[in-house]
Structure formats: C-alpha cells, structure tokens
Amino acid sequence: MAGNWHLTRKREALRARARIIQEIRGFFIDGGYLEVETPLRIPAPAPESHIDPVGADGWFLHTSPEICMKRLMAAGYDRIFQICHCWRTGERGRMHVPEFTMLEWYRAHADYSALMAECEELVCSVAGKSGFGAKLAFRGRNIDLAPPWERITVRDAFDAFGGMTMEQALEEDLFDEVMVERIEPELGRERPTFIYDYPASRGALARLKEGEPAIAERFELYIAGVELANAFSELTNPAEQRVRFERESALRESLGHPPIPLPGKFLEELSAMPPAAGIALGVDRLVMILLDVTTIDQVVAFTPEEL
Amino acid sequence: MYTVADLKKGLKVTLDGDPYIVTAFEFSKPGKGQALYRTKLKNMITGVTLDRTYRSGETFEPASLEERRMQYLYKEDTHYTFMDNQTFEQVQMSEDAVGDAKNFLIDNLEVDILIFGEKAIGVTLPNFVNLRVVQTDPWVKGDTSGSDSKPATLETGYVLRVPPFIEEGEMIVVDTRTGEYSTRVKG
Numbered sequence: 001m002a003g004n005w006h007l008t009r010k011r012e013a014l015r016a017r018a019r020i021i022q023e024i025r026g027f028f029i030d031g032g033y034l035e036v037e038t039p040l041r042i043p044a045p046a047p048e049s050h051i052d053p054v055g056a057d058g059w060f061l062h063t064s065p066e067i068c069m070k071r072l073m074a075a076g077y078d079r080i081f082q083i084c085h086c087w088r089t090g091e092r093g094r095m096h097v098p099e100f101t102m103l104e105w106y107r108a109h110a111d112y113s114a115l116m117a118e119c120e121e122l123v124c125s126v127a128g129k130s131g132f133g134a135k136l137a138f139r140g141r142n143i144d145l146a147p148p149w150e151r152i153t154v155r156d157a158f159d160a161f162g163g164m165t166m167e168q169a170l171e172e173d174l175f176d177e178v179m180v181e182r183i184e185p186e187l188g189r190e191r192p193t194f195i196y197d198y199p200a201s202r203g204a205l206a207r208l209k210e211g212e213p214a215i216a217e218r219f220e221l222y223i224a225g226v227e228l229a230n231a232f233s234e235l236t237n238p239a240e241q242r243v244r245f246e247r248e249s250a251l252r253e254s255l256g257h258p259p260i261p262l263p264g265k266f267l268e269e270l271s272a273m274p275p276a277a278g279i280a281l282g283v284d285r286l287v288m289i290l291l292d293v294t295t296i297d298q299v300v301a302f303t304p305e306e307l
Numbered sequence: 308m309y310t311v312a313d314l315k316k317g318l319k320v321t322l323d324g325d326p327y328i329v330t331a332f333e334f335s336k337p338g339k340g341q342a343l344y345r346t347k348l349k350n351m352i353t354g355v356t357l358d359r360t361y362r363s364g365e366t367f368e369p370a371s372l373e374e375r376r377m378q379y380l381y382k383e384d385t386h387y388t389f390m391d392n393q394t395f396e397q398v399q400m401s402e403d404a405v406g407d408a409k410n411f412l413i414d415n416l417e418v419d420i421l422i423f424g425e426k427a428i429g430v431t432l433p434n435f436v437n438l439r440v441v442q443t444d445p446w447v448k449g450d451t452s453g454s455d456s457k458p459a460t461l462e463t464g465y466v467l468r469v470p471p472f473i474e475e476g477e478m479i480v481v482d483t484r485t486g487e488y489s490t491r492v493k494g
Contacts, residue, residue: 050341090342090363093334176340177360184337202339220338230338256364 006306013299016130017287021083023126024103024283028081033105036080038068044263048204049251052089053260054098060260061087064280065104066205067266070234074273078108083283094295095226097303101283108274111207111233112217115277116194119221119229120147123192123286132290139224139292141189150193157195161186170199187222194219204244206232221281223289231279238270309367311344319351319370322359326351326370326423351421352404352428373422374431379412387412389420389427398427410465411436411483432483437492438462439478446471 025035043059046067053060062068065082072080086102107114124134124145136143158166162178169175187193196219200208203216217233235241245262253259287299297303309320318329331347344361351370377389377398385402387409398420402409408418408430416436421429443459456468461481469488473479478492 048339050336050339091334091336096334096336176337176343179337179340180335180343180345181358181360184335204339227338 013291014301016291017299019130020126020287023129027122027125033079033081036082038065044261047245047248047252047260049248052257054087054089063088064102067263069106070273071266071269073106073276074269081105097296103281103283106276106278108276110277112219112231112277115231115279120149137292138289141224144191149191152195153197154195157183185225188224192223194221204248205235207235226285228285229279229281234276234278236270236273238267241270242267311361311363311365314344319372320367321370326372374419377420379416400427404428405430408432410463434484435480436483437478438481440473440475443475
C-alpha cells in the first residue's frame with residue numbers, strides 16, 4: 001500500500017520546523033537559560049476567562065506551562081525556557097489547532113520591555129540561522145526583521161485604527177471585535193509590531209503599571225496581522241493574584257465554562273518569586289511565518305482531523 | 308438552529324428575514340480574548356455581501372430553502388416564467404435574479420429553481436446545454452491570420468468564441484459553469 005501522500009508532501013515543512021526548533025533551543029542555551037520540562041497534566045491550570053482546558057482523568061492538560069514554570073522561578077531558577085505541547089479546547093482554525101507547540105521563557109529581574117528586545121534577537125537569530133534571512137515574504141507582504149521593531153500602545157492603536165477609544169471599546173464590550181476586525185490587520189505590516197500596555201482587565205497574570213493602575217504591563221507581538229507571542233511583567237503579589245483568579249473564575253462561570261480549581265501551591269509560593277517577565281510564543285505560527293504558508297495544518301505533522 | 312460551531316462555507320442562514328450564504332469563514336481569537344467567528348455572508352436575493360463577527364453561543368436560523376425541478380417556459384418583459392411539471396405551478400423570476408443563467412435559457416429547458424418561502428431566488432442550470440448558433444462568419448479557406456477561434460451569437464443572444472469550423476445554424480454544447488464552448492453536437 002502507498003504511504004500517506006498528505007504526510008509525505010509535508011517533508012520540507014517538517015524539516016524546516018525541526019531546524020527552527022533546534023535554533024530556538026540553541027539561542028536560549030547560548031543565552032544562559034536552563035531548559036526545563038514541567039508536567040503536561042496538572043491539577044489546576046491558571047483560570048482564564050476565555051481559555052478552556054482539556055480534562056484528563058480528573059486533572060487537566062495544561063493550557064500553558066506558566067504555573068509550574070513560575071514555581072521554578074520562585075525556587076530560584078532565574079532564567080528558564082520550555083518548548084512543549086499545550087491544549088486548548090475548541091480552538092481550531094487557519095491559525096489554531098487545539099494541541100499546539102508553545103515556547104515559553106521567563107527571566108528574573110527583567111520587565112516586559114527587556115523581553116521585547118529579546119524577542120527581536122530571538123526571531124532574527126532563528127530566521128538567520130535557519131536560512132530564512134532578515135527579509136521575509138509572508139501573506140503577500142515584505143517584512144523586514146531588522147530591529148528595532150515597531151512599538152505602539154493599545155490605546156494609540158485604538159485611536160489610529162479602531163474608530164473608537166480603548167475606553168469606549170471596553171465600555172461597549174467591543175474590545176475583542178475591534179481588535180480582530182480593525183487593529184490586528186494593521187499590525188506588523190512592514191516589520192513586526194509590539195502592541196503593549198493593555199487594559200488591566202486583559203492581563204490576569206500581569207503586573208499593573210506603576211502609577212497607572214488601569215494598565216497592565218503586557219505586550220503582544222504581531223507579524224503581518226498574525227499574533228505570535230504574548231508577554232507580561234509578571235504579577236508576583238499572591239494576594240492580588242488570588243483576587244484576579246477569583247474574578248476570572250467568576251467570569252468563566254458566568255460565560256458557562258466548567259469550573260476549575262485554583263492552583264493553591266502556586267499561590268502559596270508566588271511571594272518567593274523575584275520580579276520577572278515571561279513570554280509565550282507560538283512555535284507553529286513562527287514556522288508558518290518563516291515558511292510563508294497559509295494554514296497551521298501545513299506545519300504540523302498531524303491535525304486532529306488527520307488522526 | 309445552527310450554532311457558531313456549524314459555521315462553514317456554503318451554510319445557508321436567515322438574517323433579518325433574508326436568506327444568506329456563508330462565503331468565507333475564519334475562527335479567530337485575539338490574545339487572551341474570546342473566540343470570534345468572522346464571516347462573510349452573501350444575501351441570496353440581492354447579492355450584497357456583509358461582514359459579520361459572531362461570538363461563541365450565538366445561534367442562527369437556517370434559511371428555509373427548497374430546490375424544485377422546473378421547466379423554463381417564456382420571458383415576458385423582464386420576467387422569466389418557469390413551471391413545475393408535476394404540479395403545473397408557475398413561478399416568475401426577475402432578470403436580476405436569473406442572472407447569467409439567462410444566456411443559456413431556451414424554451415423547455417429543465418432547471419432547478421431555488422425557492423425561499425414563496426419566492427424563486429435562483430436558477431441552477433444543467434452543466435451542459437445544447438444551443439443553436441444563429442450568427443457567425445463563415446470560415447474562409449486559406450485564412451492565414453492564424454486565429455484559432457471566432458465570435459458566434461447563440462439563439463439566446465449570448466456571444467462566445469467558437470472554433471473556426473463551426474457554421475451558422477449548427478448546434479453546439481456550452482458549459483454553463485464557464486460560459487464556454489464545449490463541443491459540437493454530434494448527430
């Protein structure tokens with residue numbers, strides 16, 4: 001019997017993918033980071049209003065390695081990274097598979113602006129060493145990776161592209177719609193864009209900006225309208241974190257999501273965590289961007305439908 | 308009732324009382340935000356396209372559409388009349404609603420008529436229709452211009468390119484999906 005043609009023709013993409021992951025790993029090892037592996041199945045993921053974990057024998061498959069990696073930070077591991085699979089129920093589309101590959105890294109005594117610079121270095125290094133160079137063609141656009149990349153606040157992005165202010169969008173419960181329909185397509189058009197300083201309600205695990213409690217120190221990285229990474233200056237105050245988790249849990253329940261328990265040990269140990277910044281980057285999407293392909297299906301060996 | 312999970316290209320739904328067909332669909336989720344379902348919806352009566360974004364939990368009324376096999380009878384002013392051969396019921400459609408199908412409608416042709424409520428809103432033709440060429444210039448022997456096709460007018464008034472050897476009065480097969488010449492009618 002002949003082999004599976006759909007799999008055979010992914011050979012080039014899967015080779016490139018492996019190379020990219022190898023270069024990511026090299027970048028962090030050279031930068032003095034420790035590679036860690038945390039359990040994929042955990043008793044309590046961080047409750048987030050719009051992320052639904054997959055249940056696994058009474059526990060959950062993690063939606064990101066955040067909880068365990070922060071416990072490592074609290075125990076004195078001050079530069080760590082992980083490349084692992086994560087699961088999120090119901091997320092399927094051109095840019096989504098419910099089981100995807102995440103790169104997550106944490107750095108003590110740094111804030112989100114330090115991570116922006118590190119993101120620039122990482123993507124440039126990986127693109128260069130994997131043979132893609134500093135100029136990409138993606139979705140019909142020419143993207144120049146040479147730093148510094150564009151930086152724009154969420155507030156300015158709403159003013160420039162949203163047709164309404166950030167406050168109006170929040171008040172009218174249109175924040176996500178305006179973001180998806182009007183703002184995202186404008187981000188990262190000629191070079192990558194960091195959009196930063198989100199409303200406090202949009203960063204359940206992020207530190208609030210000093211002197212500006214309505215704003216969370218959070219950024220997202222976009223290339224040609226595609227969201228690639230999300231980062232915070234991490235919240236390290238356990239009392240505040242508990243209040244935020246309870247608020248997220250209540251919101252989850254009001255939206256009809258099944259309840260999930262609070263991560264107790266994480267909350268206990270959080271006070272020992274140094275000031276730090278952390279970031280999650282979608283590896284499948286980075287591969288998509290470098291290879292200039294249109295669906296995530298083209299860069300993973302198997303989609304759920306192919307199993 | 309459909310939910311956002313049923314959304315896909317080709318799904319037919321009712322919106323503000325009109326039938327719409329989903330022509331494009333994309334799942335998206337802005338960072339840490341809620342799942343959004345972006346769609347393009349084409350009004351099946353007016354042809355106007357809308358962009359709409361839906362959230363999880365929203366529902367849609369299916370469009371109550373029915374397809375019926377009917378025979379084309381005649382055209383009067385700007386209206387086309389079709390008849391159901393079983394019930395002898397007749398429906399009329401405007402020239403706009405018939406659209407490009409008018410180029411291939413000949414008397415007694417069997418077609419599928421799309422009905423929304425009581426209203427006929429679309430025609431699906433057979434993929435191939437035989438039509439008579441009513442005008443085309445004769446093929447000049449020894450023509451050295453090298454042209455491999457020439458214009459021909461069909462009995463419906465439709466003009467298309469045909470091979471040089473097709474003569475006036477001949478029947479040809481036309482592919483209604485592309486509007487192009489397919490073959491000569493053998494016989």
